[in-house]
Amino acid sequence: MPSLDSIHWQFRGSVFRCQLSMNYPNLGTIYFQREAGNRLTLNVHSVFVHFPSLVSYSQTASPWQELKTYPSQSVEGYSAHKMGDIQLQRQAPVNILNGMVSSKWYQINFKQNSGNLVFDLAPVNFQSAENQFARCVAGLLPKGFQELKKTTYYFSSGSSTLSDAKKSLIGDIGLYVNADPSVIAVLVDGYSDAKGNRLENLRLSRIRAEHVEESLLLAGIRPSLLQVRAHGVRALIGNPESSLNRRVVVRLVKKPAGGKDDV
Template sequence: MPITKTAVLLLGFLLMALVAATSRASLTFSAGIENSQWYLSSSIFECSLTHNIPRYGRAVFFHEAGENLQFYLSTPRNPMRKGQAALVLEAPTWRPGSMVTDLGYVAVAQQTRPISVGQSKASQMMDSLLQGMMPTFTRRARFGDETIRVEVSSINFSQYYEDYLTCVAGLLPVNFRQVERTAVFFKVDEAVLSDSDIQALEKVILYVKADPSVTAIFVDGHTDVTGRRIYNRRLSKDRAEAVTDYLITAGISPEVITTRYHGERYPVVDNRKPESLARNRRTTVRLERGTKPPKVDDSVLDITEEGSF
C-alpha cells in the first residue's frame, strides 16, 4: 500500500511532537527510600532540620532565635531558571491517589540559596511531611526547556520532629542582630531608666550572658542641643552611667564595658527640628564579638570646665 503525502506529513508532525516532548522532559532531584535522611542541629541560638538531596544540595528548615521559621534550598549550582517556581504538596510514588495541595509560587534567584520560603508556607510544608506528603518545587531549567523538579522526602522526618520542637522551645527570645545595637531614651533633663528601657536592657543582658563570644560592650550617652554644653556633658554622663550601672547590677562584668559620654555631639537627627529632639536624648548600647574592649583614656571622659569648650 503506497504511503500518501498526508501520511508523510502526519508522520513528520508526530516526530516533531515526540522531539518536543523529549526536550521538555523533567529532571527530578530526590532522595530515594534507601537514602532519605534528616539531621537536627540544635542550640539556644538556632534550630535546623536538614535533608540532603542527592546531586542537588540540601533542604533546610531553619528557626533562629527571635525570628520565625523559614525554609530554604541550598545548592552549589542552581539548575532552575530565575523566576517563579510552583510549590505543591504531593504524595510520593508509593502512595498514589492522595490529593495534591497547591501552595502557589515562590521566587527563584540565581544564588546558592535559590529558593527561600517564609513562615506560613514553611509551616505547611512541615505539617505535610508529618503526614507523609512530599513538598515539591517545579521550574523550567536554567539552560534548556526541560522541567526541573526538587522533591523533599518525608522519610525519617518524623523521628526528629519532637527533638526539633524541644529545641525551638529552648531558643533565646532574641538573636545577636536584634540586640547588637540598642538605644534607650530619656525625658528632658532626666537620666532615669523607664520601664521600656529596662525591658530593652534585659534582652541585652540575657543575650550577653548566653553568648560568650560577646567580649565588648560600648555604652554611649547623648543629649539634645538644649542647655549649656557643660551641663549637657554632665547629663550625658549620668545617662550613660545609669545604663552601665544597670548592666553591672544585673551581673555583666564591668571589665567588658566601656562607658563614654558625648553631650550634644553626634546627633542622630537634626537638632534644629524640635519635634525630633527626643531621639537625641539617648544612651546607646553596642555589642561586639571576638574583640577586647580598648583601653579608655580617662582624660577624654573627664568633666572639664566650661571655658575649655
C-alpha cells in the same frame, strides 16, 4: 527523590539557631531553619538553582498512596542572594513543616530558564530529628545578634530614667551576651540634646549612660565587658533639640574567627 532507605533528616542547633536538614545526593541540601528572633525559613542549597522566576509547592502522594493531584501554591516570599542558594520565607515553610509533622509529602518546584527543578520532601526518618528541632526552637534566645548589635534607648527631656519596657529589652541583651562567648565588649554611649548648659548636658549624658550600664549589670553582663562613655551634645541628629538626641546607644562587639572585630 532519593531512595527511601537513603532519606535521613538531621538536626543540629544551639540557643542561636536550629536546623533540620536533608541531603539530596548529586542535587543539594534542603533545610528548615529558625534563628533567634526570626521566623522559620526553608533553605535550598543546590548548584542547579539559578534565580528562579517562580517558586511553588504542593502536597503530593506518597509512593504507597493512590496517585492524586493536589493544588499548587505559589511561594509569596523568597530570596536568592546568590546563585545556588535560595530561602523561602513567610507562610510556606510553616505550612510545609506542619504538614510533614502530620506525615504529608510535598514537592517544591523552581521554575527556571534552564528548566524546572523539583525537590521532594518526604517525612521518612523525620520524626526524631523534628522532635529535637522543636525542642531547640522552644529554647532559642528571644533575639539574635543582628537585632541586638546596636540598640538605642531614648529619654524624656531632662530625664535619665528608663521605663520598665525598655529595661526588659536590656534583659534580652544580657541573655544574648551571656550565651555568646565571642562578644568581647559592650559599648554604652550617652548623648543629650542641645537645650541648656553644655556642661550640664555632658553630665546628663553620663548619668543616662550609667543608668543603662546599671541595668546591663543587673541583666548579668560582666563588668569587664562594659565600656561607658559620655558625649553630651556631640553627634547631634537633625534638630539640636530633637528627642532623637536624648539617647543612649548600646553596641555589642564580637570577635569573629577572622580576627577583626564585628560591631
